[in-house]
Amino acid sequence: MADIDALAARVRAASHLTGTFVLRSGRTSTEYFDKYLFEAEPTLLAEIAAAMAEHLPAGTELLGGLELGGIPLVTLLSARTGLPARFVRKKAKEYGTRQIAEGGEVAGRRIVLVEDVVTSGGAVLDATRVLREQGAIVEDVLCVIDRQEGGRERLAEIGLTLRPALTRADLEAAEPRG
Numbered sequence: 001m002a003d004i005d006a007l008a009a010r011v012r013a014a015s016h017l018t019g020t021f022v023l024r025s026g027r028t029s030t031e032y033f034d035k036y037l038f039e040a041e042p043t044l045l046a047e048i049a050a051a052m053a054e055h056l057p058a059g060t061e062l063l064g065g066l067e068l069g070g071i072p073l074v075t076l077l078s079a080r081t082g083l084p085a086r087f088v089r090k091k092a093k094e095y096g097t098r099q100i101a102e103g104g105e106v107a108g109r110r111i112v113l114v115e116d117v118v119t120s121g122g123a124v125l126d127a128t129r130v131l132r133e134q135g136a137i138v139e140d141v142l143c144v145i146d147r148q149e150g151g152r153e154r155l156a157e158i159g160l161t162l163r164p165a166l167t168r169a170d171l172e173a174a175e176p177r178g
Contacts, residue, residue, distance in 0.1 A: 007051055008166050008174035011144070014038045016171070025120035025149075033145055033171065035069045035116040048165060049076035052114070052142045055163035056081065060140070062111040064088045064101060066127055069116030073144065077114060086111065088127050100130050107135030115143045118162060121151035128160060145171065 015037040021029050038044050052073065064086045065074025071087055078085035087102040111131060115124055118141070128138045139159060146152060146164035155162050 004051070004166065004170060005174065007047055008170040010044055010047070011038050011166060012171045012174045014041060014044055023119050024122055027119070027149075033117060033147075035144070038144070039069065039072045039116065045072060045076055048144055049073065049080050051165040052077055052144070053080050055142055055165065056083075056112060057140050057161075057163070059110055060112045061109045062086055062104075062106065062136075063114055064106070064111045064127070064131065064136075064138075065114045066090075066116075066123055070114045073116060074114040077142075088113070088131070090123070090126070100127075101134070101136075106131055108137070110137040110139070113138060113141045115141060117145045117147060118143045118151040118155075118164070119147045119149050121154040121160075121162075124151075124155060124160065125158065128158060 015034045017032045017034055021032040023029055063074045063078050063083050065071045067089050074085045085103055089100050092098050092100045113124055124141050131138050140161050143164045146162060146167045148168040152162040
């Protein structure tokens with residue numbers, strides 16, 4: 001089992017910013033965890049992938065990384081677990097294969113979505129809808145950080161279980177004192 005307290009402290013130190021930030025949901029926040037700052041650090045990214053691997057449900061056939069932040073995560077997680085990856089676009093390109101999920105078929109396969117930060121869950125909801133329309137079985141979502149702002153509940157409404165490596169509470173507990 002990963003040392004969650006130590007991982008939370010490293011993620012917080014690498015990526016916690018204060019100021020005024022507009023989130024994907026449209027809400028404004030005075031703090032932000034810049035996923036690109038922790039995803040750009042190979043050692044930290046490997047530790048995060050190891051922690052996420054512990055939350056993979058039995059029966060997972062594919063890992064689906066959401067564009068853009070989920071792509072480095074799904075790549076390392078795939079390499080670590082041996083499970084094939086799919087790269088899930090926000091919108092299919094209008095050229096080439098024109099696929100929403102690149103890397104192979106998803107129909108009839110149990111795919112676990114991989115996301116960086118979940119706030120309201122909007123990107124996950126969008127991806128789930130499209131993947132289910134293509135016949136994928138989508139029931140679980142792994143993320144690095146659950147901001148604990150309603151995303152888990154919104155995902156549960158459509159039958160998704162959120163499995164975070166870290167929560168906002170973990171990161172707050174890792175805040176340096178003094």
